[in-house]
Amino acid sequence: xHPYKSEPLSRKSISSMTMYLRRFLKLENRLYFPIMGLLESxxxxxxxxxxxxxxxxxxPKNLEAYTDVLKHVITIKQSVYDGACNGNGRARFTIAHExxxxxxxxxxxxxxxxxxxxSPMRRCENPEWQADAFAGELLVxxxxxxxxxxxxxxxxxxxxxEAARVQLKLMEGRR
Numbered sequence: 001x002h003p004y005k006s007e008p009l010s011r012k013s014i015s016s017m018t019m020y021l022r023r024f025l026k027l028e029n030r031l032y033f034p035i036m037g038l039l040e041s042x043x044x045x046x047x048x049x050x051x052x053x054x055x056x057x058x059x060p061k062n063l064e065a066y067t068d069v070l071k072h073v074i075t076i077k078q079s080v081y082d083g084a085c086n087g088n089g090r091a092r093f094t095i096a097h098e099x100x101x102x103x104x105x106x107x108x109x110x111x112x113x114x115x116x117x118x119s120p121m122r123r124c125e126n127p128e129w130q131a132d133a134f135a136g137e138l139l140v141x142x143x144x145x146x147x148x149x150x151x152x153x154x155x156x157x158x159x160x161x162e163a164a165r166v167q168l169k170l171m172e173g174r175r
Contacts, residue, residue: 006104006112008124011133011170017108018137031156033139035095036084039074042099046106048072053081064094067101069112074098089160093135100134101127140167 022028025038042049052075059066065076076095083091104110104127112127123129140157145168148156153164 004112004127005119005121005125006110006127006130008122009104009110009130009133010124011137014104014130014133015137015142017104018134019141019143021103021138022141028141029144031141031144032158033096033141035092035099035139039084039095039099042074042102046072046102049074049102049106052076053078064091065098067098069102069105072102072106074102087158089154089158089163092158093139093160093163096135096139097131100131100138104130104134136163136167136170140164142167142171145171 019028022030022033027033039051043051049072052073054075054077056077056079059075059077063077064080065074067074076098080091080094084095105112110130139159140153140163145153145157148168150161150164150168153159153168154161157164159167
């Protein structure tokens with residue numbers, strides 16, 4: 001069970017946040033989101049944010065990155081950082097996921113609390129689900145993808161095949 005839960009957020013509200021961010025950055029009509037540019041610029045626009053890229057051996061094998069919203073730090077394995085810089089879709093999604101944690105809490109003011117061991121958590125309160133939804137909505141903007149296949153989405157948005165399929169399925173469900 002996750003040690004924290006967030007205030008409930010719908011995918012629609014998370015999508016609105018990512019559209020707001022895209023408009024703010026003047027990227028609302030661009031398919032490929034420059035996630036590494038956003039990550040690097042967070043250090044300039046969101047003091048006291050700090051980016052920590054660490055050797056792979058410094059994090060457990062099953063942990064590619066993590067965000068400490070209280071300390072304003074995103075820590076990323078070197079291989080994931082390099083992969084995202086080189087356009088790897090999975091690595092780009094990982095970075096967007098971590099930015100999602102940070103921005104939901106620090107920019108959009110989503111509150112979170114300790115999750116008591118016996119407290120049930122709905123999906124909409126799960127910070128991991130929220131960060132995944134943020135990453136998917138930011139990297140794969142539904143309003144720009146009408147008529148595209150999963151493979152076209154993968155290529156044009158720079159995401160993994162899995163992320164493209166998930167977002168396509170979600171878009172089809174919204175119609």
